[in-house]
Amino acid sequence: xxxxxxxxxxxxxxxxxxxxxxxxxxxxxxxxxxxxxxxxxxxxxxxxxxxxxxxxxxxxxxxxxxxxxxxxxxxxxxxxxxxxxxxxxxxxxxxxxxxxxxxxxxxxxxxxxxxxxxxxxxxxxxxxxxxxxxxxxxxxxxxxxxxxxxxxxxxxxxxxxxxxxxxxxxxxxxxxxxxxxxxxxxxxxxxxxxxxxxxxxxxxxxxxxxxxxxxxxxxxxxxxxxxxxxxxxxxxxxxxxxxxxxxxxxxxxxxxxxxxxxxxxxxxxxxxxxxxxxxxxxxxxxxxxxxxxxxxxxxxxxxxxxxxxxxxxxxxxxxxxxxxxxxxxxxxxxxxxxxxxxxxxxxxxxxxxxxxxxxxxxxxxxxxxxxxxxxxxxxx
Amino acid sequence: xxxxxxxxxxxxxxxxxxxxxxxxxxxxxxxxxxxxxxxxxxxxxxxxxxxxxxxxxxxxxxxxxxxxxxxxxxxxxxxxxxxxxxxxxxxxxxxxxxxxxxxxxxxxxxxxxxxxxxxxxxxxxxxxxxxxxxxxxxxxxxxxxxxxxxxxxxxxxxxxxxxxxxxxxxxxxxxxxxxxxxxxxxxxxxxxxxxxxxxxxxxxxxxxxxxxxxxxxxxxxxxxxxxxxxxxxxxxxxxxxxxxxxxxxxxxxxxxxxxxxxxxxxxxxxxxxxxxxxxxxxxxxxxxxxxxxxxxxxxxxxxxxxxxxxxxxxxxxxxxxxxxxxxxxxxxxxxxxxxxxxxxxxxxxxxxxxxxxxxxxxxxxxxxxxxxxxxxxxxx
DNA sequence: TTGTATGCGTTATCAA
DNA sequence: TTGATAACGCATACAA
Numbered sequence: 001x002x003x004x005x006x007x008x009x010x011x012x013x014x015x016x017x018x019x020x021x022x023x024x025x026x027x028x029x030x031x032x033x034x035x036x037x038x039x040x041x042x043x044x045x046x047x048x049x050x051x052x053x054x055x056x057x058x059x060x061x062x063x064x065x066x067x068x069x070x071x072x073x074x075x076x077x078x079x080x081x082x083x084x085x086x087x088x089x090x091x092x093x094x095x096x097x098x099x100x101x102x103x104x105x106x107x108x109x110x111x112x113x114x115x116x117x118x119x120x121x122x123x124x125x126x127x128x129x130x131x132x133x134x135x136x137x138x139x140x141x142x143x144x145x146x147x148x149x150x151x152x153x154x155x156x157x158x159x160x161x162x163x164x165x166x167x168x169x170x171x172x173x174x175x176x177x178x179x180x181x182x183x184x185x186x187x188x189x190x191x192x193x194x195x196x197x198x199x200x201x202x203x204x205x206x207x208x209x210x211x212x213x214x215x216x217x218x219x220x221x222x223x224x225x226x227x228x229x230x231x232x233x234x235x236x237x238x239x240x241x242x243x244x245x246x247x248x249x250x251x252x253x254x255x256x257x258x259x260x261x262x263x264x265x266x267x268x269x270x271x272x273x274x275x276x277x278x279x280x281x282x283x284x285x286x287x288x289x290x291x292x293x294x295x296x297x298x299x300x301x302x303x304x305x306x307x308x309x310x311x312x313x314x315x316x317x318x319x320x321x322x323x324x325x326x327x328x329x330x331x332x333x334x335x336x337x338x339x340x341x342x343x344x345x346x347x348x349x350x351x352x353x354x355x356x357x358x359x360x361x362x363x364x365x366x367x368x369x370x371x372x373x374x375x376x377x378x379x380x
Numbered sequence: 381x382x383x384x385x386x387x388x389x390x391x392x393x394x395x396x397x398x399x400x401x402x403x404x405x406x407x408x409x410x411x412x413x414x415x416x417x418x419x420x421x422x423x424x425x426x427x428x429x430x431x432x433x434x435x436x437x438x439x440x441x442x443x444x445x446x447x448x449x450x451x452x453x454x455x456x457x458x459x460x461x462x463x464x465x466x467x468x469x470x471x472x473x474x475x476x477x478x479x480x481x482x483x484x485x486x487x488x489x490x491x492x493x494x495x496x497x498x499x500x501x502x503x504x505x506x507x508x509x510x511x512x513x514x515x516x517x518x519x520x521x522x523x524x525x526x527x528x529x530x531x532x533x534x535x536x537x538x539x540x541x542x543x544x545x546x547x548x549x550x551x552x553x554x555x556x557x558x559x560x561x562x563x564x565x566x567x568x569x570x571x572x573x574x575x576x577x578x579x580x581x582x583x584x585x586x587x588x589x590x591x592x593x594x595x596x597x598x599x600x601x602x603x604x605x606x607x608x609x610x611x612x613x614x615x616x617x618x619x620x621x622x623x624x625x626x627x628x629x630x631x632x633x634x635x636x637x638x639x640x641x642x643x644x645x646x647x648x649x650x651x652x653x654x655x656x657x658x659x660x661x662x663x664x665x666x667x668x669x670x671x672x673x674x675x676x677x678x679x680x681x682x683x684x685x686x687x688x689x690x691x692x693x694x695x696x697x698x699x700x701x702x703x704x705x706x707x708x709x710x711x712x713x714x715x716x717x718x719x720x721x722x723x724x725x726x727x728x729x730x731x732x733x734x735x736x737x738x739x740x741x742x743x744x745x746x747x748x749x750x751x752x753x754x755x756x757x758x759x760x
Numbered sequence: 761t762t763g764t765a766t767g768c769g770t771t772a773t774c775a776a
Numbered sequence: 777t778t779g780a781t782a783a784c785g786c787a788t789a790c791a792a
Contacts, residue, residue, distance in 0.1 A: 073787075078458075116496055121489075425778085448771090
């Protein structure tokens with residue numbers, strides 16, 4: 001009975017308009033397969049028919065269903081950029097902005113669509129269903145949940161902006177440590193012997209790498225034959241990880257309230273520097289700030305206090321945010337080709353999806369010092 | 381033959397492992413329908429069986445295919461935020477960042493996924509195929525292509541941040557004109573009689589609305605019984621739309637090169653103000669800047685020239701970017717609840733999708749002045 | 761070169 | 777409460 005019912009729709013003259021590709025096919029007097037070929041620009045189709053079909057498509061305003069199209073291919077046609085930190089953190093940070101620029105450029109030329117996942121909840125949905133063909137993980141932390149789960153799923157994943165200690169993911173990351181080393185060496189080369197490190201909380205991979213690099217830089221500067229230091233001086237070359245030590249991060253967070261994370265950094269650096277000044281500590285003559293935003297706070301505090309940069313104090317930032325060149329003075333900072341990094345990540349991810357190649361690698365991007373005017377020799 | 385071949389797969393004991401929901405069904409000894417019910421938390425399923433199925437789901441690491449799931453429902457389950465201006469422009473602008481925050485919050489609690497479309501190419505793909513169930517259009521311009529096409533398609537669309545002259549789209553927009561009026565009145569109330577307008581190119585809706593509001597504000601200030609001006613003074617109350625007039629935008633663009641649009645604004649305002657100073661023009665004693673970034677450039681130029689704000693010059697910005705309160709001096713500016721606007725837009729879009737209601741409306745969000753320290757009485 | 765038939769993974773209808 | 781099966785809209789191997 002059922003079958004008959006079904007056939008009656010087709011065979012009998014019930015003019016229930018066919019939807020989708022079939023409607024186009026009927027209207028053009030061809031089969032659905034041919035319409036499909038036209039849609040996918042297959043070469044094996046008569047130009048005349050092709051044209052005719054396309055006209056019908058336009059006239060009927062037919063739009064193929066993206067999901068249905070990918071269903072037989074076993075794909076979704078979507079790629080997600082995912083994080084657990086919230087959209088605010090991601091979108092307002094020039095680091096990610098540049099990253100996405102490169103990532104988006106490559107996706108733009110690919111057949112994939114771009115999805116964003118910024119909350120634990122969305123992440124949960126993303127993983128509990130087959131929603132995307134690949135994921136680009138940003139702003140990850142070692143202790144993020146989902147990480148193990150993702151590793152077990154056979155879903156192409158690239159991690160950008162951080163290394164995970166033990167991971168099978170392919171990762172793309174700036175050479176944070178190398179950058180910090182270069183920064184210290186730059187300062188030491190200028191003659192500084194008291195160098196402070198203004199770093200974020202050590203939870204994130206970046207902060208850890210920064211700290212490691214900073215310490216290694218100090219070590220190299222101290223032992224450098226080019227820049228030998230006296231024993232007394234060695235004592236003075238020491239890290240001042242103020243953000244973690246002098247003032248608990250949580251404390252400042254309370255004060256700043258609704259500021260975004262980046263402005264929080266600015267304010268924190270400002271407050272810390274002022275505090276140190278007030279406490280009469282023997283201040284460094286130069287600071288390595290692990291973020292341009294920290295450096296900006298430092299600059300602001302120094303300006304208010306009457307300290308002239310770089311005459312009285314040298315500051316080197318990290319990130320080369322667009323504003324860096326507009327500051328007083330223009331900020332010396334560490335620059336990396338983030339756009340290219342994002343593009344590479346996208347290319348790799350697409351390759352993993354289409355070619356099923358899955359040999360994990362770690363790609364490191366060099367950081368170079370952009371010398372502007374916030375660093376100079378120490379005061380005599 | 382073919383049919384037999386097919387049946388042989390099923391009926392004969394060829395153990396070709398079924399994929400997807402069927403695999404789970406077989407493993408659990410139930411039908412696919414039952415698994416589907418478990419997946420969708422239908423109440424009409426035996427708790428015992430439910431538990432058994434869920435165990436199998438976990439063991440097999442089964443993840444339902446998102447697209448296939450939505451296929452019978454005729455939906456995609458995706459919503460896109462779309463623009464033609466590129467990702468850089470969107471993501472680095474606090475205006476959109478806040479917008480997305482609200483938009484994302486609502487989507488987070490909905491069953492929809494979030495997609496981003498930032499280029500003409502992606503937009504073309506988005507429209508040529510049924511990829512999303514709804515679109516949130518941001519940073520639109522009156523002359524954007526696709527607009528007519530989108531209007532003809534019966535696809536739920538909301539426009540945020542701009543009004544379109546004649547449109548059937550539902551729009552959400554800050555009251556730019558009202559804000560500009562308030563800004564001028566604030567300044568006039570302080571006693572200023574020469575007020576400049578630092579505005580963007582009139583291509584965008586916002587710039588036009590800003591200009592209109594500014595002029596209306598001047599009109600009101602001039603005719604206000606509370607603040608009567610002499611005829612001579614009326615002559616002086618005039619807009620100085622420098623960004624469009626004094627210096628063609630294209631010219632400055634060349635200079636700034638790779639700066640992002642926002643930093644371009646900062647530099648442009650800086651350059652324009654310096655130019656005016658150099659040309660010995662009779663400068664306004666106060667400026668209405670249609671962007672905080674323009675205001676920042678103004679502040680920087682004033683500082684360099686030795687003009688003290690607000691003693692010698694008053695500046696009011698627009699947008700209340702996070703940095704506004706950290707400037708020298710803290711910037712007086714116009715603030716709107718963008719997060720709420722984004723959330724409202726998302727709610728409206730979802731409603732249009734799920735309830736098929738499509739009665740276009742225009743929602744306006746008030747702008748209020750945040751008085752900080754960059755505005756004061758004019759110099760005597 | 762075109763059409764037919766089959767399958768993609770899921771939901772929904774209906775009968776059991 | 778459960779199971780069989782049609783349907784969702786499209787791509788493709790194979791036959792014609």
